[in-house]
Amino acid sequence: MPVSNVSQPYAAITLGSNSFNMLVAQTVGHKPTVIAKYKRKVRLAEGIGDDGYLSEDVMLRGLDCLAMFASMLEQHHIASDNVAVFATATLRVINNADEFHRRALPILLHPIEVISGLREAELIYQGMVATTQGDGRRLVIDIGGASTEFIIGDGSKVLFKTSVPMGCVLFNQRFFNQYPLQNIDFEQAIEYVNVMMSEHLEQLLLLGWQAVLGASGAVQSVVSVLQHRQCSAIITQQTLLAFKAEILAQHDASLAGINGLDPEQAPTFAAGVAILIALFESLSINSLHLAGGALREGVLQLLADRIAAKQLDKE
Numbered sequence: 001m002p003v004s005n006v007s008q009p010y011a012a013i014t015l016g017s018n019s020f021n022m023l024v025a026q027t028v029g030h031k032p033t034v035i036a037k038y039k040r041k042v043r044l045a046e047g048i049g050d051d052g053y054l055s056e057d058v059m060l061r062g063l064d065c066l067a068m069f070a071s072m073l074e075q076h077h078i079a080s081d082n083v084a085v086f087a088t089a090t091l092r093v094i095n096n097a098d099e100f101h102r103r104a105l106p107i108l109l110h111p112i113e114v115i116s117g118l119r120e121a122e123l124i125y126q127g128m129v130a131t132t133q134g135d136g137r138r139l140v141i142d143i144g145g146a147s148t149e150f151i152i153g154d155g156s157k158v159l160f161k162t163s164v165p166m167g168c169v170l171f172n173q174r175f176f177n178q179y180p181l182q183n184i185d186f187e188q189a190i191e192y193v194n195v196m197m198s199e200h201l202e203q204l205l206l207l208g209w210q211a212v213l214g215a216s217g218a219v220q221s222v223v224s225v226l227q228h229r230q231c232s233a234i235i236t237q238q239t240l241l242a243f244k245a246e247i248l249a250q251h252d253a254s255l256a257g258i259n260g261l262d263p264e265q266a267p268t269f270a271a272g273v274a275i276l277i278a279l280f281e282s283l284s285i286n287s288l289h290l291a292g293g294a295l296r297e298g299v300l301q302l303l304a305d306r307i308a309a310k311q312l313d314k315e
């Protein structure tokens with residue numbers, strides 16, 4: 001590292017199923033410090049057709065965002081080696097992922113690495129550890145647009161991790177696409193979560209935990225509404241059931257009557273609440289706190305470590 005103890009800038013780009021993000025950071029005294037953030041709610045998972053292909057208009061939405069990231073990389077003078085581009089669930093599953101890569105490369109000028117659900121889970125956990133105080137055994141649940149990761153760890157050691165192909169954008173299309181919503185929509189979504197979780201429950205419950213942390217959009221939107229109403233930011237089953245009742249009382253997809261809900265978060269709010277209700281029930285969770293960070297911070301830490309190791313080699 002230069003004498004100033006500040007590293008060269010680096011950029012972590014994550015292409016999620018709900019949104020694309022880019023964090024630009026520098027390591028200051030061993031810790032990544034974010035100097036700029038760019039994001040767009042691309043909602044990539046929304047474009048997956050029944051045939052498993054990503055639609056042209058949603059692909060263009062994604063490519064357009066990559067063009068914006070490319071110009072920001074140039075503006076911040078980020079060296080090519082200091083960029084990591086990781087994609088998650090949607091690019092893992094679509095049949096025309098090759099086409100996306102082929103069209104993205106000349107725009108972004110960096111290859112996109114599609115990471116496995118398990119690698120994503122590991123990065124989420126490390127991102128949480130780097131940003132969230134606390135100790136003891138912790139369960140981290142990251143409900144994304146198209147996949148949900150579960151990780152149990154102690155300190156920086158991961159004891160169990162898994163990735164389940166269910167998420168808010170997918171649930172929104174499948175169970176919550178006709179307003180006003182009905183109780184049965186929630187019941188069907190909850191039943192689906194239970195089926196998807198059945199093979200993981202035993203191992204999760206056997207390991208157990210002392211605290212539960214939620215990462216990602218679904219948890220963040222519930223917490224923002226609570227904070228807006230000046231309520232405790234700790235999520236309980238009671239809070240979630242009250243939100244379900246509020247959602248059922250709404251007439252249309254804008255959920256405009258839910259005081260404190262950001263319109264950007266409305267499209268995935270019901271799905272997030274339903275997934276959380278199901279998980280609280282099946283895992284007997286009493287309370288859940290928002291994690292300080294997740295995948296994005298995990299990728300930043302990875303880049304910071306990589307750059308520090310390279311620097312050491314040079315010295």
Ligand SMILES: Nc1nc2c(ncn2[C@@H]2O[C@H](COP(=O)(O)OP(=O)(O)OP(=O)(O)O)[C@@H](OP(=O)(O)OP(=O)(O)O)[C@H]2O)c(=O)[nH]1
Binds near residue numbers: 016018144293
């Ligand atoms: N720190 C951190 N927060 C995360 C991360 N992933 C999600 N979040 C939080 O969740 C919000 C919604 O993010 P999305 O990208 O839509 O996430 P997901 O729904 O998980 O879908 P995905 O499948 O990952 O695309 C974010 O708001 P904003 O993007 O407006 O960010 P900020 O709070 O900084 O304004 C963050 O608050 C992460 O890796 N790190």
